[in-house]
Amino acid sequence: MIAAALCFFAQSFLGYRAVALLLLLLVSMLAIVFDILPVLVSALLSAVIWNFLFIPPVLTFHIASPEDALLFLMYFVIALVNAVLTSRIRKAEKKAIEQDEKEHTIQLYNTLLNSLSHELRTPIATIISAIDALKDNRNKLTENTRVDLLNEIDIASMRLTAQVENLLNMSRLQSGFLKLKLDWCDVNELVFHAIQKVYLNTTQQSVQFAPDEQFPLYKLDAGLIEQVLLNILSNAIQYTPDDTIITIKAVSTPTHLVITISDTGHGFPNTELTNVFDTFYRLPNSKTGGTGLGLSIAKGYVEAHGGSIALHNNPTQGATFTILLPCEYSSINSITHE
Amino acid sequence: MNKPLILIIDDEPQIRKLLEISLETNDYKVLKAETAKEGITQAANHPPDAILLDLGLPDKSGHILLQELRDWYNKPIIIISATNTEDDIVKALDNGATDYLTKPFRTGELLARLRSALRWGQTVEPSGITTIGELQLDSIARTVKKNNQLLKLTSTEYNLLVLFAKNEGKVLTHQYILKEIWGVGYQSETQYLRVFVGQLRRKIEDNPNQPEHIITESGIGYRLM
Numbered sequence: 011m012i013a014a015a016l017c018f019f020a021q022s023f024l025g026y027r028a029v030a031l032l033l034l035l036l037v038s039m040l041a042i043v044f045d046i047l048p049v050l051v052s053a054l055l056s057a058v059i060w061n062f063l064f065i066p067p068v069l070t071f072h073i074a075s076p077e078d079a080l081l082f083l084m085y086f087v088i089a090l091v092n093a094v095l096t097s098r099i100r101k102a103e104k105k106a107i108e109q110d111e112k113e114h115t116i117q118l119y120n121t122l123l124n125s126l127s128h129e130l131r132t133p134i135a136t137i138i139s140a141i142d143a144l145k146d147n148r149n150k151l152t153e154n155t156r157v158d159l160l161n162e163i164d165i166a167s168m169r170l171t172a173q174v175e176n177l178l179n180m181s182r183l184q185s186g187f188l189k190l191k192l193d194w195c196d197v198n199e200l201v202f203h204a205i206q207k208v209y210l211n212t213t214q215q216s217v218q219f220a221p222d223e224q225f226p227l228y229k230l231d232a233g234l235i236e237q238v239l240l241n242i243l244s245n246a247i248q249y250t251p252d253d254t255i256i257t258i259k260a261v262s263t264p265t266h267l268v269i270t271i272s273d274t275g276h277g278f279p280n281t282e283l284t285n286v287f288d289t290f291y292r293l294p295n296s297k298t299g300g301t302g303l304g305l306s307i308a309k310g311y312v313e314a315h316g317g318s319i320a321l322h323n324n325p326t327q328g329a330t331f332t333i334l335l336p337c338e339y340s341s342i343n344s345i346t347h348e
Numbered sequence: 349m350n351k352p353l354i355l356i357i358d359d360e361p362q363i364r365k366l367l368e369i370s371l372e373t374n375d376y377k378v379l380k381a382e383t384a385k386e387g388i389t390q391a392a393n394h395p396p397d398a399i400l401l402d403l404g405l406p407d408k409s410g411h412i413l414l415q416e417l418r419d420w421y422n423k424p425i426i427i428i429s430a431t432n433t434e435d436d437i438v439k440a441l442d443n444g445a446t447d448y449l450t451k452p453f454r455t456g457e458l459l460a461r462l463r464s465a466l467r468w469g470q471t472v473e474p475s476g477i478t479t480i481g482e483l484q485l486d487s488i489a490r491t492v493k494k495n496n497q498l499l500k501l502t503s504t505e506y507n508l509l510v511l512f513a514k515n516e517g518k519v520l521t522h523q524y525i526l527k528e529i530w531g532v533g534y535q536s537e538t539q540y541l542r543v544f545v546g547q548l549r550r551k552i553e554d555n556p557n558q559p560e561h562i563i564t565e566s567g568i569g570y571r572l573m
Binding site for chain 1: 539540542546564
């Protein structure tokens with residue numbers, strides 16, 4: 011319509027036949043953006059508008075000269091063919107993209123199956139063989155061996171639990187139904203909670219955090235951010251040497267909460283820094299016990315908050331994860347008059 | 349001493365069996381039910397000292413069973429469930445559940461929760477003095493002592509501690525605490541709750557960063573141990 015109005019002005023110095031080409035151009039451009047139906051409608055509409063506004067006698071649907079009648083018919087046919095062809099091309103493109111996505115999904119699925127069959131079957135195999143040993147050789151086992159076997163079952167079950175938890179988190183993320191439960195959150199408490207949980211699985215590394223009592227409250231999904239911290243911490247603990255020091259820092263700005271987690275381990279190969287957040291990605295030659303899901307879940311949860319997560323190697327030793335979360339903050343941190 | 353009677357309502361035979369073994373070896377008596385219908389009959393015929401309730405039952409939603417039980421049963425009900433969405437848990441707590449555990453859980457954790465749930469409702473002594481670990485609440489003088497040292501609490505901090513103390517071993521949801529302390533209309537003012545819990549912890553906990561009394565249940569609420 012707007013184009014038609016513009017063309018109306020153009021008509022004075024272009025002539026009404028040139029206007030037809032302009033309208034045709036417009037219809038072709040619409041075909042790039044929109045679906046078949048709106049394009050067909052606009053082709054029809056523009057033909058009618060052209061006829062009504064431009065072909066003499068103007069402001070009637072009547073066409074005076076046979077030449078114009080032919081032109082009108084041709085305009086109409088070209089606009090239609092244009093619309094149909096463009097939409098066919100787009101359909102073909104869409105199909106190609108879908109095919110690509112399907113292949114990508116199949117590939118991911120295969121990686122998942124491989125990873126799963128290993129990471130789930132190993133602990134199950136441990137549990138089953140430990141139980142067989144306990145049942146079948148009841149009289150031959152020493153008390154020490156019995157305790158050892160029971161401990162193996164314990165470790166394997168905890169490992170299985172952690173993997174299932176990871177898978178559930180991942181499917182929660184990928185279902186697209188993840189709804190944030192934003193609430194005011196004491197960041198110090200959140201960090202300490204995560205540290206406490208990590209310490210439950212006896213660790214050799216030390217995790218350090220110096221809380222600031224005046225730290226403002228931030229509005230975020232505490233459950234998810236705790237999971238983010240847990241996943242990064244567990245990753246650090248699993249892949250760094252025993253004497254490593256892991257330091258957590260929280261920095262507050264009026265618009266963002268910044269949490270950094272650095273370690274004094276071996277750092278990451280520079281070529282792998284961006285890959286570590288990919289789903290199912292595992293560093294080459296990394297030891298068993300992970301599915302390549304932890305950091306990818308961390309990234310997903312941070313991004314669900316509209317934030318970002320980055321990894322870089324420290325100048326001297328180890329690596330630092332930086333979590334940037336845009337969120338509302340409240341500076342009310344002491345109320346003493348009530 | 350009489351052994352406390354625990355009713356397990358869970359449709360999984362393996363879970364029922366293992367819970368029974370763990371509880372019986374720890375001096376509890378056990379009743380078992382595998383459906384909601386059987387559960388309510390058992391509870392009516394032999395009123396237990398506490399109920400362990402699975403939310404995913406075959407014949408009826410555990411949430412509905414919980415409400416039906418709460419019409420007449422006022423002893424602890426601990427939810428044991430494999431679906432652990434925060435919404436589910438908050439709903440169960442608001443419907444009168446005392447506590448919750450998500451499967452899988454360690455037996456030690458279950459026994460600790462059960463012990464503190466069984467203490468629930470028995471903490472307020474006629475003398476007006478309540479003892480929680482090294483803390484002493486005097487509800488007549490409205491004072492709190494820690495290791496016999498008088499603590500300076502503001503009136504809101506005191507009210508909050510009393511609310512926790514009255515519900516020792518029970519998980520209180522954010523909504524519930526806000527309603528009880530600040531009244532209807534303040535249920536979304538969780539920032540005040542965070543601030544007061546932080547202040548209270550700094551006064552009553554040995555290490556406020558690793559609290560032993562006021563425990564946070566992420567996204568759900570708090571419990572006093």
